[in-house]
Amino acid sequence: MILLALKEYYDRKAAIGEIAADGWIGGGIDFLLELDREGRLRDITDLREGTGKKKQPRPFQLPNIGNQALKHTNSGTDANLLWDNAKFVFGLGPKGDLHLQSMINAIDQWLGPSDDVGVAAVRAFFQQGLEDRSHFERALKHPEYGELLGTGSVKVSFRVMETPYPIVFQSPAVVAALKREADGTDELATATCLITGEQNVAAAVTHPVIKGVRNAQSAGASIVSFNEEVFISYGKKQSLNAPVSKRATSQYTKALNMLLESKQRLFAGDMSIVCWAENEHDFESEFSTFFEEPLKDNPDAGTERIKALLQSVHSGSYVEDSNRTRFYILGLSPNMARISIRFWQVGTVFEFASRIRQYFEDFAIVKSPKEPEYYSVWRILVNVAVQDKSENIPPNLVGEFMRSILEGTPYPVTLLQAALRRIRSDTKNRVTPVRAALIKAYLNRYLRFYPNQSYKEVGRALDIHQTSIGYHLGRLFAVLEKIQEEANPKIKATIRERYYGAACTTPVTVFANLLRLKNHHLAKLENEGRVINFEKILTEIMGKMSQFPAHLNLQEQGLFALGYYHQRQELFTSKKADVNTDNGTKLKEEGKA
Incomplete structure (x- = not known):
């Protein structure tokens, strides 16, 4: 199925001339060696395009006879037909004789005795060089290009004077040989x-x-x-x-x-993902932008595409023909000398667009304007990796996460576990916006697939009617931390650094002590209205629970983190709140941004 879909993509591109024909492959040539009919070098033509050190080889359709063009082994005997790097063309290095003989053998094997003047001249060039290396001196000691050719890395081909074709590998003899190779059969290899x-x-x-x-x-x-x-x-x-x-x-x-090599590719961890549609569709080029980190020089480009995707449910841009256009997504990972298939997804453009739109809605959460509006897969995963380093992202987690997005299935539990581990270990930042968004996305999607009357979905912002005890414990912890911060403005380490891990796993062991400390901190506050405001919030939260549980399961730990995050966002949101003092005077309390 995978190979068939790729072949159909080839047929589609070949029909409009955007991919090399059978027997040919896209590549580039840096220099043309101009030969006379006897194989002697007369001139060198620089085909590179661009300026300075950014010069690039001129693109060509190169003969790929024997499917050899993309690699060289260590044997030194696998030359390409009538073109190659300078190491092969000039017989450079310890295997120089092998390289030159390989260039000759390629001509003999695929073209045989040829009446083509150009082919004969190129073969003579190699034969003379094999017998006497001084034959190459005019090229390797060229005042302008000799040093570059001597590196052996540039790609070289040939032009022969007074022949009707501009490059030898474009001769009728080569075209015929490639056709024979593509159409020919071998009794030992027919099937x-x-x-x-x-x-x-x-x-x-x-x-x-x-x-x-x-x-x-x-x-x-x-x-x-x-x-x-x-x-x-x-x-x-x-x-x-x-x-x-x-x-x-x-x-x-x-x-x-x-x-x-196209814009229809994206990287996620160690995985390379490509996508294509059975017919030409804008979604092919847009797909990667939904998951990649925005470009620094144009950070809004991807955001605008995501907004358009989110609005597509109303505009219908992905509904009509897209509901019938098949779309393919292939995930590949390295495995020694092979490539392993990490996942293979087939659906319609509309189906994948709907699932991606749901993914962004899952991760929507209240946050600072300084935060990215939408999180890339890389940013999500690096925030749950050890030390927030991309090289520490578990490879399997990338594939599982992408598969759940594209299939519309629950996110992997390993993602929740990684987020909670990272929150407990990151004493400085704890529940960052992206980690909170991840936990919210995991819990809500899990609840949609496995409904539970004891829980309700978590919203983007604070929900005082949430049914989870873990959520309200997180809120309580956030309020107690805020009280401590206001009572001790210069404090370097709050209860977040010291008690968060125990509070979110075994609440009964820490909250009684934290509530006693709260009374000491409230006594330090000079603003009486602020004290009353805190007491009201604490009363509302404490009314949601009868006792502190001995242990919180994984789901409740996630809800604890969300309650903590939502309450912190609420406390730090700039707003005016009416607060009553004990003597009945109404004060306007300005919240802190």
Whole structure:
């Protein structure tokens, strides 16, 4: 299903010329070596585009015969046809002879004895260099480009004087060879293609590598691979155990590599995610912006797209055709020389848009204007990782979290556990807005799937009618902390640093003592109206409970954190509240922002 969907994406892009044709692959060439018919170097043309150190190779459709173009092994014998890096072209390094012989062998293997003047000239160039390295001196000692060519990293191809085509790999001989390779069959490697269903087609013994997956090998890794005897059946060779035609293999690989280089890709932890629709759709390019951290130079761009998504339920922008347009999401992670499939989601654009919209609504919470309006997946997960470092995000948690968003299922319990652990360990910040939003999202979504009459959903802001004892205990803790702060303005460590962990797990062990300390702190306050205001809040909260529980379960610990956060936001919200003093005088108490 995955490979078929990728092949269909290739067909869609190939129909409008946005992807390389069969036998070719997108790439770049830095320099053209201009040869005469005898293979002697006459000139060098710099094809790079741009200025200064930011020059980039000129893009071309490069021959990918034998599906070799994306990688080089350590063998030194896997040259590309009529183009490669300068290390191969000039036989540089300890394996120089192997590189040059490999360039010659590629011509002989795929083109054979050729009447093409250009092909013959390039072969002569390599043969002469193999016999006498001084043949390359004109290039390697070139006053302008010699040093760069000597690094061996730049890509090089050839032009032969007085030939009708601008580059040798564009000659009719090469085009014909690529077509033969794509259409040809081998009696030992014919099968029914598992993607297209075509019978007696040439099957790919090995599949091309995939590049662009985060933390995978830089040379590329395989998504389909059989490289050990334990993986094979009935003596079949390598990928013939799951036969796919050469043509389909080339097409799905190109499609996936194209996606991994496009705006339809996003990273989440160690996972690379790509998406596409069966037909052209704006949602393809917008998808990644819903989850990525906003760009520093344009932080509002993603926000506007998210707002448009949230409004789409009213505008209907994702309802009409999008309710029938299939949409695919593929999550990939590195696994040694292979790539593992972390998740595969298939639905309609409307279904995924609705689930993503629900995800943002789940995470909506009251917060400071300085906070991001919407949280990216990275920001959410890094706030529950040890020391708030992205490298400490558990890899499996990323996949589980993304899967729950895209499937519309409850968020993983490991996410709640990670958030609560981080709150207990982070004595300085405790319940940050993003952690509170995460806990709210988890609890509310869980409650929708598993209704419980003892609980009600948590709102964005303070809810004095919440039924949870843990929620009101968190509120109580927040008020007691605020009283302590106002009574001791210069205090460096409040009860939050010392008692939060015990208060949210075993309330009975700390709250009696904290209430006694509260009386001492209230006595220090000079503003009598402020004291009365605090007493009213405490009376309202204490009226919600008959006793302090001995232990709070995981769900109540989450509600404790939310009650604490909501009450703190309420206490620090700038507003005017009427407060009555003991003598009946009405005061206007200005709250602190």
